[in-house]
Amino acid sequence: MKKILSVLTLVLLTVGILGGCAKENKVLKVSATSAPHAKMLEYIKDDLAKQGITLELKVIDDYNIHNRSLHEKEVDANFFQHIPYMEAQMAEFGYELETLAKVHIEPMGIYSEKITSLDELKEGAVIALPNDPSNESRALALLHRNGVIELNDVNNQAATVLDIKNNPKNITFQEMDAAALPMVLQDVDCAVINTNFALQKGLSPTKDALAIEDADSPYVNILTIRKGDGNREDLKALAEALTSEKMKKFIEDNYNGEIVPVF
Known part of the structure; x- marks a missing residue:
């Protein structure tokens, strides 16, 4: 009987541990255009995984889809646009969005x-x-x-x-x-x-x-979220990874001035 109870206890503890791990492994859905945004996000995937965040990328090159998907809660954030574009979409469609991080300028x-x-x-x-x-x-x-x-x-x-x-x-x-x-x-x-x-x-x-365009362009590319989500820890971690020294070096090493970090 004691042996059975010990085995049962071990099983319950194992389930509890696995359940706890599963709970900590947060899935964060982000839509992005393929280049350079998705490549930048891919670069920090492992860093987020170490924090218990699984970054799930949705690569979409149609600008019209991203903010609608964010508004409809199909994704948690998007990374593809600049502030004037976001503001124009908010005015046209009534989306309630906000900037979480300013990342880089892509000179047109x-x-x-x-x-x-x-x-x-x-x-x-x-x-x-x-x-x-x-x-x-x-x-x-x-x-x-x-x-x-x-x-x-x-x-x-x-x-x-x-x-x-x-x-x-x-x-x-x-x-x-x-x-x-x-x-x-x-x-x-x-x-x-x-x-x-x-x-x-x-x-x-x-x-x-x-x-x-020169480096003074007002069209800074941003990490966009739904209004009110700015205190989410997983989104904060994403913003920090996108504006880290590691990301700055990645941009400078791979894009030779074609993309300019602003952080």
């Missing part, structure tokens, strides 16, 4: 397979732009600062092609999903492309772009 660039300088743009040239409000205004501001067009207000973060004051070369603008821009590069004279999508095509902002 102007690329071409047909010309080597913006001075070579001809009358009636075609330039492709991202069609989401915040990135379109950002692209137009970059074109303004490089003398291609003149905007009514270069600081207007909701500017569209309708806000172009002067278009001396009668440029035609094609607005499309940001992820599609690298695929049409051969069909247009230029395209203004977000760095994450440029990197996927093997383009280097510092080597291949005709012009890029």
Whole structure:
């Protein structure tokens, strides 16, 4: 009888220990675009695992899905956007989101397979732009600062092609999903492309772009969460890992100035 009780006690203790471990092993779901965001998150997976957090990545290159998934609690956080984009989505869809950490800047660039300088743009040239409000205004501001067009207000973060004051070369603008821009590069004279999508095509902002934003760009990429979740320990641990010295070194060693840490 004593032997049976001992075995039973051991079983119960084992179940208790395993149950405790399972409880501590928190699954944290985060959506991200594939490059560089998902790669950065993959890099810190093991660090989070040591803290009892299993990082489950959902890699999605369609900007429109991330904030909806976060709002609907399909994920706990996302890492793909800058503050103006988040604010525009909140205004349009009523999402209640907030910034947990500011991580890096990805300088937007102007690329071409047909010309080597913006001075070579001809009358009636075609330039492709991202069609989401915040990135379109950002692209137009970059074109303004490089003398291609003149905007009514270069600081207007909701500017569209309708806000172009002067278009001396009668440029035609094609607005499309940001992820599609690298695929049409051969069909247009230029395209203004977000760095994450440029990197996927093997383009280097510092080597291949005709012009890029400088380090003072207001478009800092952020770790985004639902409003009110800022005190969650697992999300705090994620934010700390993304803004650590280890991550800073990873960015500097792997992206050669194409991505600039801001922490």
